[in-house]
Amino acid sequence: MSIKLGVPSKGRLMEQTFEWFAARGVGLRRTGSDREYAGAVEGAAGVELVLLSAGEIPRELAAGRIHLGVTGSDLVRDKLADWSTQVAELALMGFGHADLIIAVPACWSDVDTLEDLDAAAHAFRAAHGHRLRIATKYHRLVREFLTREGVADYQLVDSQGATEGTVKNLTAEAIADITSSGETLRANHLKILSDGLIHQSQATLFAARHADWADERATFEAFARQLGVSADF
Incomplete structure (x- = not known):
């Protein structure tokens, strides 16, 4: 098992997301061709990269199919009814304004x-x-x-x-x-x-409230410490 981290799959938002994580010692990169939505994580044990469109990430968070996701705060608020009951804001990332x-x-x-x-x-x-x-x-x-x-x-x-x-x-x-x-x-x-x-x-790191965290809590807490974000939600 692993924590699934959803990030935008292309464009400037993907690049800035990769830069944000790299500044915190976590390397994210695409693998394969530009048409393959595959990626890898370096420097963070037990974390799996999932490449999605920014518009898909709120839905995948709400369904609990990914544990963490980076997308615009506007998309989460527009696509999810009572969004704060479904996801938690972990960090405002300072780009994508x-x-x-x-x-x-x-x-x-x-x-x-x-x-x-x-x-x-x-x-x-x-x-x-x-x-x-x-x-x-x-x-x-x-x-x-x-x-x-x-x-x-x-x-x-x-x-x-x-x-x-x-x-x-x-x-x-x-x-x-x-x-x-x-x-x-x-x-x-x-x-x-x-x-x-x-x-x-702006781009925001969200956590899925209804994902299966039972076996991933220790991994998540270590990852949150590395990123400098709160693990409480």
């Missing part, structure tokens, strides 16, 4: 806040006979945020491509998406609402 925000057309000069958006949505429905559309990939987080902030008369539409382009393409009136610099939003003539920050995301 991005903000999940609400943005509207820059030409909406009278819409700057969520209260303004609520009024605009009400007026939009009265004028057009259907609700204002907000394109997003983050349905749970956005819906919970807008409900908490009292925004009504909208509908979420799923975006699997370039969300910033949906307003220009007339498939949505506003968006809720991840941004780091805001440059893509500005290029698409969008502006962030002044109080439209939903979540500040």
Whole structure:
């Protein structure tokens, strides 16, 4: 038996994850070709590397098929209902920063806040006979945020491509998406609402609360000490 550690399988997030562990004496590396999702761990006994997409890791943590996982805090919160009952945050890793925000057309000069958006949505429905559309990939987080902030008369539409382009393409009136610099939003003539920050995301090391820890506790505690994180959850 071993502790299964799920990390992103490609791109900058994988590279930064490898760097984070290397700084703590744990070597992670891919094995085989770029098309093979196989990896190895050096410097930590009893730990097995599992390469997954960042979007798969919350599901695998919740199911207990991996013990530990690195992914964006936004993905865990969006994909898992009552996420904190299913996973525990062990460490904020200091990279992969991005903000999940609400943005509207820059030409909406009278819409700057969520209260303004609520009024605009009400007026939009009265004028057009259907609700204002907000394109997003983050349905749970956005819906919970807008409900908490009292925004009504909208509908979420799923975006699997370039969300910033949906307003220009007339498939949505506003968006809720991840941004780091805001440059893509500005290029698409969008502006962030002044109080439209939903979540500040970063790469986070999570533990699966419902994984089988019975035979792995001592291994995990030694690994946690090596990483400098708490083993209590």
